[in-house]
Amino acid sequence: MIKIYSLDDVLVLEYWADMGDTTWARTQLRDEGIFSMKRTFTFTPEDLLNEEERDKIMADSMISSKGDPVYEHDEFDNVESIAFKLGEIEGDYFVIQSGKVTSDVKVYLHKDIKFDVKLFVSQRNISVFSKLEKYIGSDIFIGGDHEDNIPEEVMWDLIKRFPNSREKDLYEAAVISSIIREYVEYVPDYLAKYERYLNRKAKVRSSDLQEILEEQELRKYKMILDKLNLMLRQESTYSEAQWQEEILGIITLLYPKYIHAFKNVTVKRKNDTALFLDILLLDSGGYVDIIEINKPFESAVVSKNTYRNNHIPYKELAGTVMQIEKYIYYLNRWGADGEAEMSKKLDSQISGIEVKLTNPGGLIIMGRDHNLSPAQKSDFEVVKRKYKNIMDILTYDELIRRLEFTIKLWEAQGAPVKLNASTT
Structure with a gap:
């Protein structure tokens, strides 16, 4: 289990192992000098908060930077956890340095936004900020007054639209079936099923429709082009x-x-x-x-x-x-x-x-x-x-x-x- 919360001037990621033992994570940090989770988070030994540091943070601020009660562990109270310093406050933003959730850019999260693992990790362990880095190519600002900020509500709306497991499965089936249908009879046309799924999924405001379907439509045209080129190469069959x-x-x-x-x-x-x-x-x-x-x-x-x-x-x-x-x-x-x-x-x-x-x-x-x-x-x-x-x-x-x-x-x-x- 992972929980992300702010304490005073520190943004903390706390992790509980499924089997209740985090020894393996500490061993990986010691032996390899790096610890990665969910294909999204990467930490070094310098990011690890020891018990003294955690106690100090808790003592300095018993409420989060949003004024909400600090996350209560409930049933995890007696289970060992490991905590990392994910970011530190600079002005009105918590700053996450490059290398932790992105490769080469910093992430600025406004202190008043909702902190949640889903802000960082989408379905199938898709790294949200790595995807944004690919398209933005510069430091990423979420919320606040920065001129290049992505508003918090827009960010959550974007995350909801990330491909889910069903969409991924249909896309994979469409790619595979479009190839093997050239050689095997009676293979279902999953490309058509994938297209129908995308059309049903797009139940949103009409003004947003082009933006939402843009990536999927481009993918569709590329698949059709690849299929047509393959057919022309094998026309005699x-x-x-x-x-x-x-x-x-x-x-x-x-x-x-x-x-x-x-x-x-x-x-x-x-x-x-x-x-x-x-x-x-x-x-x-x-x-x-x-x-x-x-x-x-x-x-x-x-x-x-x-x-x-x-x-x-x-x-x-x-x-x-x-x-x-x-x-x-x-x-x-x-x-x-x-x-x-x-x-x-x-x-x-x-x-x-x-x-x-x-x-x-x-x-x-x-x-x-x-x-x-x-x-x-x-x-x-x-x-x-x-x-x-x-x-x-x-x-x-x-x-x-x-x-x-x-x-x-x-x-x-x-x-x-x-x-x-x-x-x-």
């Missing part, structure tokens, strides 16, 4: 269906407006013949968009040779564009009958949403562009812009660049960047 399933999972994380994916959709035409769509995306308003996901063949977008000095679209790209246009045409013509039929199918999975077939858009993900010449890239951009009003055409390299751009901006500015179709 995937079947077409497996590839579509994995990329669809990534897209729904990057485009959270989509809440459901219809697979193997049958669209009826006026002559009673059927048209089959692989995937139809549904947003929260009930509107649908079409997505085509093809494996990333190197030569899938524009030709190397020119026709009348132009690099023209390969058949695979031209055919996919034509296919999307045809899907959009027949979805629009299907009209109210189609909306009623798809709404009925959806009701068993997501109730209360009516499907609307109003000017569906298209998203094509296919091919690579990293090996295109400047002229090829320029002509490919012309093709993309020609169809921009009805569909967005993305290569896998462009998807990677968008992720890298988002991560770079986020790390540089410390602010979330939305990844959408217009990000370049």
Whole structure:
């Protein structure tokens, strides 16, 4: 057990061993010249308070610097403890020297704040001030009137938001599953579970939402980028269906407006013949968009040779564009009958949403562009812009660049960047 309290001009950390014997701690101090606890506190023999020093402190001040009664040991009265000088008063602050709870900076704690172990140690023995040192890089002030102080209430609010055991476990599962899913079938998608957990956790003031989710969202984008790069390196090991399933999972994380994916959709035409769509995306308003996901063949977008000095679209790209246009045409013509039929199918999975077939858009993900010449890239951009009003055409390299751009901006500015179709 650990208790932290102030006595006169000294901030004390008192420790009771679980088995009631602190001999091992004193031995470690003597033999190694250092004693560490909870991956947070580090003391040297000079910090150890002997009985005479402790008695003197107790005699000098029988109440804490806040005016509260000194901590009473209760059931630990007859159990041996060991006490250390954690900090000393300077003006209105208790100062903890570097090396005790940080590496290179001092920590200034205002004399009137609440002293508690939780101020120093979060769940899973996360050192709070070591984390702050990483981001602040200078002396840390908690409470008081210093111009760079972190208010006490803000500090406690921050500590509450440190990742808990559940969040850590889900993150670890997300990292592990995202790798082994490339090799083992039927591994649960823990990345999606981790994302859902973060969304549920964020029940706070809307003005604080970006700040709270910043680190988690950045971590999510990095995980998606790593997963996509790994998939591209091992593309040959995937079947077409497996590839579509994995990329669809990534897209729904990057485009959270989509809440459901219809697979193997049958669209009826006026002559009673059927048209089959692989995937139809549904947003929260009930509107649908079409997505085509093809494996990333190197030569899938524009030709190397020119026709009348132009690099023209390969058949695979031209055919996919034509296919999307045809899907959009027949979805629009299907009209109210189609909306009623798809709404009925959806009701068993997501109730209360009516499907609307109003000017569906298209998203094509296919091919690579990293090996295109400047002229090829320029002509490919012309093709993309020609169809921009009805569909967005993305290569896998462009998807990677968008992720890298988002991560770079986020790390540089410390602010979330939305990844959408217009990000370049």
